[in-house]
Amino acid sequence: MIDLGQIKLLEDCVKFTRRLIQTKSMPREEAELAGLIAQEMRYLEFDQVWIDEIGNVSGRIFGRERMLGALVLNSHLDHVDPGDLRLWSAPPYAAMIEGDDILGRGACDIKGPLAVQIYSMAGLLRMGDRPRRDVVFTGVIEEEIGGRGAIYWTENLDYPVELIVLGEPSSNQLSLGHRGILQTWITFPGRSVHASVPQNGTNPNYSMATFLERLDQMKGELKEHPILGPTTVAPTIIKVDTASLNVTPAWTKVLLDFRTGTESSNSLQAFIKRVAGDLEYSLSDAWSSEEEAPLPHSDDIIYGYYTAPDKAVVGTVRKLIERGMGSQTSLSSYNFATDGRHFIPCGADIVGYSAGEEKYAHTVDERISISMMADSLRGHIQLLRDF
Numbered sequence: 482m483i484d485l486g487q488i489k490l491l492e493d494c495v496k497f498t499r500r501l502i503q504t505k506s507m508p509r510e511e512a513e514l515a516g517l518i519a520q521e522m523r524y525l526e527f528d529q530v531w532i533d534e535i536g537n538v539s540g541r542i543f544g545r546e547r548m549l550g551a552l553v554l555n556s557h558l559d560h561v562d563p564g565d566l567r568l569w570s571a572p573p574y575a576a577m578i579e580g581d582d583i584l585g586r587g588a589c590d591i592k593g594p595l596a597v598q599i600y601s602m603a604g605l606l607r608m609g610d611r612p613r614r615d616v617v618f619t620g621v622i623e624e625e626i627g628g629r630g631a632i633y634w635t636e637n638l639d640y641p642v643e644l645i646v647l648g649e650p651s652s653n654q655l656s657l658g659h660r661g662i663l664q665t666w667i668t669f670p671g672r673s674v675h676a677s678v679p680q681n682g683t684n685p686n687y688s689m690a691t692f693l694e695r696l697d698q699m700k701g702e703l704k705e706h707p708i709l710g711p712t713t714v715a716p717t718i719i720k721v722d723t724a725s726l727n728v729t730p731a732w733t734k735v736l737l738d739f740r741t742g743t744e745s746s747n748s749l750q751a752f753i754k755r756v757a758g759d760l761e762y763s764l765s766d767a768w769s770s771e772e773e774a775p776l777p778h779s780d781d782i783i784y785g786y787y788t789a790p791d792k793a794v795v796g797t798v799r800k801l802i803e804r805g806m807g808s809q810t811s812l813s814s815y816n817f818a819t820d821g822r823h824f825i826p827c828g829a830d831i832v833g834y835s836a837g838e839e840k841y842a843h844t845v846d847e848r849i850s851i852s853m854m855a856d857s858l859r860g861h862i863q864l865l866r867d868f
């Protein structure tokens with residue numbers, strides 16, 4: 482078993498995690514954090530450290546077999562807003578330690594796992610060892626608001642990559658993917674009148690109510706993926722055309738958020754048609770900048786990313802991290818979406834492996850377990866050394 486105490490790795494990793502949490506880095510405000518990470522990687526004597534044109538930070542340590550494609554450890558630099566500060570038991574940027582946990586915004590998503598990635602690289606160097614292949618840490622901007630950093634990184638990649646490990650919270654399990662997202666507005670037309678004579682108009686709120694009730698009854702018809710889980714649908718925002726209190730709307734629309742590993746744009750549009758039945762409606766693409774852009778037609782399954790469990794790489798990675806941690810782990814998937822979906826064009830295999838726990842991501846009193854970080858450091862070190 483790798484002895485972290487001998488190389489003072491866990492202690493330094495926890496200290497670094499606390500400094501990361503103490504450096505607020507909301508989307509589009511990641512520059513200070515990128516600078517801190519670059520400085521740390523230089524201090525830890527990484528072979529190369531650089532920040533690209535849009536603010537992604539990277540650090541590389543050379544492998545023993547440099548001709549092999551690199552192993553990339555990826556995290557994002559930003560985090561979500563802490564929300565109402567009064568709900569927190571400790572200030573979200575104080576990075577207090579409470580028992581076995583480090584508390585704070587970004588602790589599990591993703592600053593604790595990010596620190597584990599960097600310190601596992603440093604750990605090998607401290608042991609006087611080298612990874613088998615080049616290992617590159619990449620910290621990318623704006624994951625929480627669409628993934629501009631990851632998209633740019635992928636488009637500008639100029640070295641071969643074999644495997645990308647995501648630091649998104651996976652409870653030290655091996656996460657093989659997540660469902661894709663389709664978001665569409667569904668608009669119900671009506672005829673607007675003064676609210677004192679509703680009988681003279683057609684109120685689209687009733688159509689929407691009927692639709693949502695049917696949706697709730699029929700959502701079980703959507704298929705389930707064996708690893709990525711069931712297809713879900715959630716109506717989120719509701720809008721009407723009018724801001725007046727005494728006018729019935731000319732239209733009402735509701736945003737439908739689908740998550741799926743089995744459906745395509747076409748099959749979901751067919752599902753909506755079955756649910757709507759006799760109701761009049763139109764669909765528009767929630768991701769288009771145009772007001773009423775139609776949903777694209779495609780029979781392609783909407784994945785996030787997906788690495789099949791019977792792929793050889795899954796067995797190899799699993800064996801190595803289990804050997805490093807000294808315990809069994811299992812295969813899982815994420816409920817949320819990650820930058821993994823933007824890395825697909827690289828052609829590399831993608832897995833998630835992180836000490837963070839999904840149940841704490843984006844929550845009040847977000848936290849990460851220090852003992853799980855220790856296990857994860859050992860798992861990562863073994864993976865880096867032998868993959």
Ligand SMILES: [Zn+2]
Nearest residue numbers: 557590591649
């Ligand atoms: Zn995250």
